[in-house]
Amino acid sequence: MHRGVAGVRFETQGRRIVGVADEPTNLDGAHNAPPWSAHGKEPCRYVFWRDNEVFGAAEWLGKARSVGTLPTAVYGTFDWLRGVGLMSASGMFVVQAETCAVDKLEIKNAAAAFASSTERALVLTALGHARLTVDGAKTFSDVTNELPSAVLLGRAGGDLHVSTGTDELFVVNAQGISRAGKRLEYRPHNEPPPDPEDRWPAEHGTTSPLEAAVTNGLLLPSGEALAADGGLVARVSLETGRATEILRFGSEGETCMPVAVSDRALVVCEVGRRASVIDAGSGQVERSFDIEREVVWDRFVAVDGEALGFIGSCDGRNPAPPVDVVSSASAASASTQRSPIFCARTTSGTWVEHTLEAADATDLLAWIPRSDGGAVALVAVPGTFLHGVASVETRGSLRVVRVARNAPPLDVSTYMYETPKLVSRALRVLPDGSIEGWLSSGHSAAGQMAITIDSAGRARQHPLPARTSTLAASGRFALVRTDDNRYFESTDFGRSFQPIDPPPGRQSEPVAASAVGGQIGSLLRIGWGAQTQATPPEPTAVEHTPMLSRRIPPVVRLGCRFSGPPASSRISDGFGLGFTKTPMPQMAPGRISLAGAFYVPWRNVPHSLAGNAEFVFVPLLDLAAPVQRASVPLSRLESNERMSYEIRLGFVLDGTTAWPVAAERFSRCPAALVDEAGLTVPFGECVDDPTVGVAVDGRVFFMHAETTNTTRGRATIKISTAALTADRSGKTNRRGTNLEPLATHYVSVGIYPYKYAAGVRGKTPVLVAIDAAGSATLAPIDPARGTLGPEETLVSLDKLKPGNDAQCSEAPDDVRVLFPFTSEIGLAAKGLPGVRDSEHGGLAIIRWSSRRACLDAIDMSVHDERHEADFSLHIAQGPVRKLVARFDKPHQGKGTLAIITYGTEVRQPVVCEGASP
Numbered sequence: 001m002h003r004g005v006a007g008v009r010f011e012t013q014g015r016r017i018v019g020v021a022d023e024p025t026n027l028d029g030a031h032n033a034p035p036w037s038a039h040g041k042e043p044c045r046y047v048f049w050r051d052n053e054v055f056g057a058a059e060w061l062g063k064a065r066s067v068g069t070l071p072t073a074v075y076g077t078f079d080w081l082r083g084v085g086l087m088s089a090s091g092m093f094v095v096q097a098e099t100c101a102v103d104k105l106e107i108k109n110a111a112a113a114f115a116s117s118t119e120r121a122l123v124l125t126a127l128g129h130a131r132l133t134v135d136g137a138k139t140f141s142d143v144t145n146e147l148p149s150a151v152l153l154g155r156a157g158g159d160l161h162v163s164t165g166t167d168e169l170f171v172v173n174a175q176g177i178s179r180a181g182k183r184l185e186y187r188p189h190n191e192p193p194p195d196p197e198d199r200w201p202a203e204h205g206t207t208s209p210l211e212a213a214v215t216n217g218l219l220l221p222s223g224e225a226l227a228a229d230g231g232l233v234a235r236v237s238l239e240t241g242r243a244t245e246i247l248r249f250g251s252e253g254e255t256c257m258p259v260a261v262s263d264r265a266l267v268v269c270e271v272g273r274r275a276s277v278i279d280a281g282s283g284q285v286e287r288s289f290d291i292e293r294e295v296v297w298d299r300f301v302a303v304d305g306e307a308l309g310f311i312g313s314c315d316g317r318n319p320a321p322p323v324d325v326v327s328s329a330s331a332a333s334a335s336t337q338r339s340p341i342f343c344a345r346t347t348s349g350t351w352v353e354h355t356l357e358a359a360d361a362t363d364l365l366a367w368i369p370r371s372d373g374g375a376v377a378l379v380a381v382p383g384t385f386l387h388g389v390a391s392v393e394t395r396g397s398l399r400v401v402r403v404a405r406n407a408p409p410l411d412v413s414t415y416m417y418e419t420p421k422l423v424s425r426a427l428r429v430l431p432d433g434s435i436e437g438w439l440s441s442g443h444s445a446a447g448q449m450a451i452t453i454d455s456a457g458r459a460r461q462h463p464l465p466a467r468t469s470t471l472a473a474s475g476r477f478a479l480v481r482t483d484d485n486r487y488f489e490s491t492d493f494g495r496s497f498q499p500i501d502p503p504p505g506r507q508s509e510p511v512a513a514s515a516v517g518g519q520i521g522s523l524l525r526i527g528w529g530a531q532t533q534a535t536p537p538e539p540t541a542v543e544h545t546p547m548l549s550r551r552i553p554p555v556v557r558l559g560c561r562f563s564g565p566p567a568s569s570r571i572s573d574g575f576g577l578g579f580t581k582t583p584m585p586q587m588a589p590g591r592i593s594l595a596g597a598f599y600v601p602w603r604n605v606p607h608s609l610a611g612n613a614e615f616v617f618v619p620l621l622d623l624a625a626p627v628q629r630a631s632v633p634l635s636r637l638e639s640n641e642r643m644s645y646e647i648r649l650g651f652v653l654d655g656t657t658a659w660p661v662a663a664e665r666f667s668r669c670p671a672a673l674v675d676e677a678g679l680t681v682p683f684g685e686c687v688d689d690p691t692v693g694v695a696v697d698g699r700v701f702f703m704h705a706e707t708t709n710t711t712r713g714r715a716t717i718k719i720s721t722a723a724l725t726a727d728r729s730g731k732t733n734r735r736g737t738n739l740e741p742l743a744t745h746y747v748s749v750g751i752y753p754y755k756y757a758a759g760v761r762g763k764t765p766v767l768v769a770i771d772a773a774g775s776a777t778l779a780p781i782d783p784a785r786g787t788l789g790p791e792e793t794l795v796s797l798d799k800l801k802p803g804n805d806a807q808c809s810e811a812p813d814d815v816r817v818l819f820p821f822t823s824e825i826g827l828a829a830k831g832l833p834g835v836r837d838s839e840h841g842g843l844a845i846i847r848w849s850s851r852r853a854c855l856d857a858i859d860m861s862v863h864d865e866r867h868e869a870d871f872s873l874h875i876a877q878g879p880v881r882k883l884v885a886r887f888d889k890p891h892q893g894k895g896t897l898a899i900i901t902y903g904t905e906v907r908q909p910v911v912c913e914g915a916s917p
Contacts, residue, residue, distance in 0.1 A: 005048070008027060009061055024066075030046060043097075044083065079114055080105075081118050115155075116172070120134050152714065215512040218516070250271075267280050275288065275300075291312070297311055302369075313353060360379045377401070378435065391458075401453060413447070428493070434452060436493045437450075437451065462496075468480050476491055479510035556915050559913055570905075578616055594859070650687045656857070659680070660679060699724060717744070721740050721742055721783075743787055759848070800853045800855055817846045819846055821843075857884075857885070857888065858912075859883075894911060
């Protein structure tokens with residue numbers, strides 16, 4: 001028996017769904033209480049959630065009731081001492097199995113947690129520390145030295161298993177903490193134990209044998225399937241889901257796919273510049289092809305049960321078409337053209353080469369192999385009619401079929417939007433010479449159409465089900481989902497479609513299809529035709545998915561009011577950012593995060609290094625909000641560097657101000673340009689995005705928390721340092737690194753809801769972690785080694801006060817912190833009519849301690865309805881809309897609302913006087 005959640009709860013036994021719960025619907029996930037807290041029918045033995053609403057039930061399919069609502073959405077779960085632990089951006093909560101009470105865990109700075117009994121549990125923090133309790137969370141001891149760089153927690157029996165970022169493994173049990181003698185394989189909480197009869201290798205554990213069979217499989221006469229995952233090929237039982245025999249392990253980076261010809265099963269593989277055809281029974285290589293060119297079209301074409309062909313020469317050469325009239329029109333879309341040479345396999349295992357004449361090669365759309373070694377070339381001639389050429393022409397064993405690309409009802413897409421495949425099964429030739437299958441379509445919502453071309457070359461398009469939105473096809477099999485959540489299947493190349501039962505729960509898109517079955521969302525459907533209904537099902541209600549996730553409300557809101565009328569300057573026809581004496585020429589714009597925009601010449605040559613980049617930006621934390629401009633030759637970029645259309649910035653706290661530094665995104669570093677423009681402090685190269693730093697005695701200490709590109713369940717916090725140059729113009733700074741890595745700390749991936757800030761206390765740099773509820777913790781940084789010291793709790797951000805408040809006089813325990821926030825600090829609704837905080841956040845300088853949090857300066861993005869006509873999801877490139885306020889002497893809460901947009905500058909004085917949750 002297996003249990004799962006796909007919008008609703010359901011149970012399966014073998015391949016059959018044996019039970020589906022009615023309510024509640026649209027669930028996101030589930031977790032069952034650990035064995036020590038659930039012995040019978042506790043009311044919350046099973047816990048479910050939908051966004052931030054939590055439900056509990058005594059039985060898996062039993063009645064579930066709402067037991068609470070969290071401040072923010074649930075993103076993870078864990079076993080806890082007396083129930084199910086829930087992880088959210090605003091902290092950790094636990095649902096008690098016996099009472100269904102939802103309690104917040106008062107564990108500061110927790111990124112991961114796990115229990116192994118009612119008494120023993122381990123917590124990992126967002127600053128890389130490990131805390132252990134053996135008395136049911138009454139007390140916690142710091143065991144960071146015994147568990148250095150702990151990142152992943154699990155349980156086996158009564159023992160906690162801990163893996164580290166350095167691949168060390170530990171066991172925590174009643175005897176204490178010990179290093180594991182052998183490697184521990186982490187298994188998610190609800191995953192069944194390894195099946196000793198399943199030969200599927202553990203290194204392919206991210207894909208199950210059944211999933212590989214459904215997405216890349218071949219159905220065998222015995223009822224089993226050949227499945228492929230990378231270079232692994234295995235025989236899979238569709239009854240048990242086990243891999244019963246491994247046929248091929250393959251090499252690293254290899255991709256394989258099983259195919260069937262008239263007399264046997266084959267496996268085609270590709271690795272590097274070599275493609276091979278292998279006999280699935282003997283494992284012997286039947287044919288290999290040395291490939292000259294990269295993948296620009298499908299490698300092989302198969303008609304399952306009949307024939308196989310290689311797109312290219314029989315000796316492996318795959319030359320480009322003599323004239324590629326399609327791809328020359330766009331560098332971004334792949335051409336639909338194919339190699340003018342094709343190699344087809346005969347039933348005896350020999351291969352026959354076919355070459356298309358140049359007149360047809362430029363319009364070649366597809367090759368189709370035949371079992372006798374012959375081939376059919378499908379040519380799509382531009383236009384709506386054929387002029388001066390025959391529809392069908394036979395040249396020995398090569399048959400050329402020509403159709404007009406746009407002849408009704410056809411509308412063959414000019415570009416190929418799909419990724420090239422190792423094996424294409426799109427078309428086949430029938431004994432009478434007619435063709436049926438799938439072609440890319442320029443007018444179908446699904447991007448494909450089902451066609452038949454008779455022996456005389458006359459084309460016919462078969463209709464898809466009404467309101468088709470998604471189609472997944474492979475050979476004669478296809479799955480369709482419609483806009484009104486109906487599902488259909490085809491087993492005859494789209495000639496006809498039959499309605500089928502929808503998957504349980506949340507409606508998902510068809511992902512893949514094969515002769516074995518289809519994948520819809522995360523669920524696998526085995527077989528074809530067995531669930532066909534005589535009458536169409538009633539359409540289900542269409543689910544509306546919000547385009548943006550629900551925004552987390554601010555922890556604290558700043559109260560501000562207008563203190564004077566606005567002043568503005570405008571120029572008509574101004575394409576550039578801000579007011580200029582003469583209009584700027586229209587150029588391709590790019591965004592500079594929190595600062596402004598840049599413009600580069602556009603000459604239909606992407607990433608051209610000719611001409612100048614024009615920078616327009618507003619300095620940070622400057623109440624005057626001046627617009628600064630700079631022109632930098634694009635030739636400053638080296639030949640291997642490319643411009644991104646968004647320049648990211650890191651930030652450095654230097655006393656009472658903040659300096660931007662160039663940050664790298666998508667491996668594109670703009671330092672050579674932005675340093676010379678005077679926008680950023682030059683360090684010779686880019687820091688990682690995101691990065692925040694602090695200057696101490698002429699040096700800068702950078703902190704970068706990597707919360708997205710995580711591997712093996714671990715994230716990283718990197719500490720580096722650099723000398724702070726006195727020349728901030730960048731014009732005298734030579735290329736070359738000034739950055740020196742100090743330390744890399746491995747932490748749990750549970751840090752991703754946290755925001756990180758950099759600060760200084762005295763002459764010691766510190767790292768601060770803040771969650772969505774405003775809870776904050778700091779750890780001092782060793783300036784020489786980059787190690788993190790003991791954690792200290794800071795007062796919650798919701799206690800923030802303006803820096804000129806009577807309670808905010810300087811104190812020895814203050815930590816001056818630079819906090820790059822998103823939604824944690826907002827604006828009060830009153831005081832600034834038409835102005836509200838935005839989801840893009842800003843920068844705040846805060847004096848923080850265990851007793852108070854005092855805001856000294858803030859530079860935050862805002863929306864201003866008075867000067868902003870469009871609140872669409874797309875954020876226009878470049879315009880600056882921000883509020884700057886300072887609370888240090890002599891400013892005392894004075895601020896400026898600045899709107900810098902196309903040809904316009906508006907500034908209005910404001911006063912900020914308080915803050916409240």
